[in-house]
Amino acid sequence: MNLKSILVSAALSLATTSAVADAPRYIFYFIGDGMGVPHTLAAQTYNRLKGNDTPLLMMQFPAIGNATTYSATRPVTDSAAAGTALATGHKTKNSMIGMDADTVSVTSIAKRLQEKGYGIGITTNVCPDDATPGAFYAHVPNRGMHAQIGKQAAECGYEFIAGSYLRGLKDKDGKDTGILDAFKKNNVDYLKGIDEARASKSKKVFMVFPDSIVSKPAYAIDSVNGGILLPDITQACLDHLMKWSPDKFFMMVEGGDIDHAAHSQDGGTVIKDIISFNEALEIAYKFYLQHPDETLIVVTADHDTGGLSIGNSFLSYDFRPLYIDSQRISKDGFNDLLKAMLRSRRIYRWDDMKELLTEKLGFWTAVPVNEKQTEMLKEKFEQTFEQRSGDEQKTLYNNFSGFTTAVFKVFNDICGIGWTTTGHTGGYTPVYAIGVDCQDFSGIIDNTSIPQRIMDIVEGK
Numbered sequence: 001m002n003l004k005s006i007l008v009s010a011a012l013s014l015a016t017t018s019a020v021a022d023a024p025r026y027i028f029y030f031i032g033d034g035m036g037v038p039h040t041l042a043a044q045t046y047n048r049l050k051g052n053d054t055p056l057l058m059m060q061f062p063a064i065g066n067a068t069t070y071s072a073t074r075p076v077t078d079s080a081a082a083g084t085a086l087a088t089g090h091k092t093k094n095s096m097i098g099m100d101a102d103t104v105s106v107t108s109i110a111k112r113l114q115e116k117g118y119g120i121g122i123t124t125n126v127c128p129d130d131a132t133p134g135a136f137y138a139h140v141p142n143r144g145m146h147a148q149i150g151k152q153a154a155e156c157g158y159e160f161i162a163g164s165y166l167r168g169l170k171d172k173d174g175k176d177t178g179i180l181d182a183f184k185k186n187n188v189d190y191l192k193g194i195d196e197a198r199a200s201k202s203k204k205v206f207m208v209f210p211d212s213i214v215s216k217p218a219y220a221i222d223s224v225n226g227g228i229l230l231p232d233i234t235q236a237c238l239d240h241l242m243k244w245s246p247d248k249f250f251m252m253v254e255g256g257d258i259d260h261a262a263h264s265q266d267g268g269t270v271i272k273d274i275i276s277f278n279e280a281l282e283i284a285y286k287f288y289l290q291h292p293d294e295t296l297i298v299v300t301a302d303h304d305t306g307g308l309s310i311g312n313s314f315l316s317y318d319f320r321p322l323y324i325d326s327q328r329i330s331k332d333g334f335n336d337l338l339k340a341m342l343r344s345r346r347i348y349r350w351d352d353m354k355e356l357l358t359e360k361l362g363f364w365t366a367v368p369v370n371e372k373q374t375e376m377l378k379e380k381f382e383q384t385f386e387q388r389s390g391d392e393q394k395t396l397y398n399n400f401s402g403f404t405t406a407v408f409k410v411f412n413d414i415c416g417i418g419w420t421t422t423g424h425t426g427g428y429t430p431v432y433a434i435g436v437d438c439q440d441f442s443g444i445i446d447n448t449s450i451p452q453r454i455m456d457i458v459e460g461k
Contacts, residue, residue, distance in 0.1 A: 024296040024436040025248040028284040034259030036304025043274035046321040063438040065431035072101040080143040082302035083135035089452040098139035105139040109451040119245020120158040121237040125218040126256030128163030147177040154182035162207040219330045220276035234280040262305035266331035267417035268324030296436045301429035307420030314413035326362025335404045380406040395422040
């Protein structure tokens with residue numbers, strides 16, 4: 001047994017046998033956006049087939065449950081209603097943030113813990129004014145009210161908020177909305193990049209990505225682009241909270257790009273982003289090992305995105321996720337590359353594209369594309385590059401060319417990954433917990449129960 005396994009076994013034994021009377025001083029709340037139960041199992045299957053004897057960290061936690069995610073008005077939630085449920089313990093209508101179904105503001109556990117003296121960190125690898133992070137500090141009837149969400153971020157008083165970029169700095173006419181002035185007024189350092197955040201001498205920091213990378217995906221599979229990954233953000237937030245609030249803190253970490261990749265039906269990118277999410281979780285777990293009687297870690301998701309399946313009709317009774325190690329670009333990144341190629345004056349032939357597909361996805365070398373699939377891809381290539389036609393696949397975050405869609409359908413088929421939708425489903429989300437009173441998160445629960453149980457543990461109820 002390796003050292004990591006020994007540490008995990010010892011910590012899990014402690015978590016399941018110790019009775020801890022005191023409220024946790026350190027609370028980590030990890031939310032994998034769009035990360036349904038099949039998504040985590042797909043990532044764990046990849047992990048196991050890679051030869052890793054130790055399961056993904058979250059799957060080793062002593063408390064394991066499933067959460068229902070329906071919103072106040074629909075069986076299938078959106079991120080705003082689900083984020084509000086996870087942040088406040090209240091059901092609401094889809095698209096609403098920090099308000100109940102009657103449009104009455106409700107208080108998040110982050111704000112309630114702030115009032116109890118906890119330092120607060122809210123982090124994500126997507127926009128910090130997006131639905132899930134916004135639910136921890138904002139109150140708006142529509143998630144698209146980015147200017148109002150940004151101003152409320154400036155006013156909330158949290159020690160650390162981070163994400164890719166703010167969308168509400170300008171209104172639809174290009175006029176300044178005053179968000180940056182609100183940061184200055186509330187003594188919040190608005191910074192670009194982790195180096196600036198670490199160098200800041202301000203107690204309150206709002207960090208976005210540097211200008212050079214804000215337009216690029218933060219997917220782990222595209223990390224060659226120089227993007228800031230979730231473990232980097234997690235460590236920066238933890239360092240800041242330990243500097244300014246070492247006695248007790250609450251930290252929410254969202255893996256937002258899992259959802260983006262699942263909307264795109266990009267199985268390889270989903271799995272690699274869950275692995276990155278697990279690496280961010282390991283940072284919190286190492287902290288837990290140093291403070292086992294004072295720490296609570298809860299891991300969950302806001303909803304299932306895409307209806308991912310392990311196994312499909314093409315690859316019956318099998319699943320071969322190791323092919324994703326030949327994938328060197330996300331579906332979004334590949335689509336952007338094709339758009340650039342189509343804008344150029346160069347004439348691309350099928351042989352050029354075959355070379356690109358071999359380089360970026362391992363087609364015809366590591367990934368066994370058959371003759372029928374090859375002919376279909378060639379036909380879609382000709383529609384896109386020669387006839388400049390073909391249907392688009394429209395998803396929440398992107399519109400994909402018919403050729404891009406065909407390429408990644410072939411890749412998913414060969415890996416054995418299936419999808420039912422480009423939207424959300426009403427499936428269970430996983431719940432994992434370790435630390436103080438972690439057993440309270442076992443079994444079948446509703447998403448609204450998670451923040452309620454965290455507060456009950458803190459308040460000794």
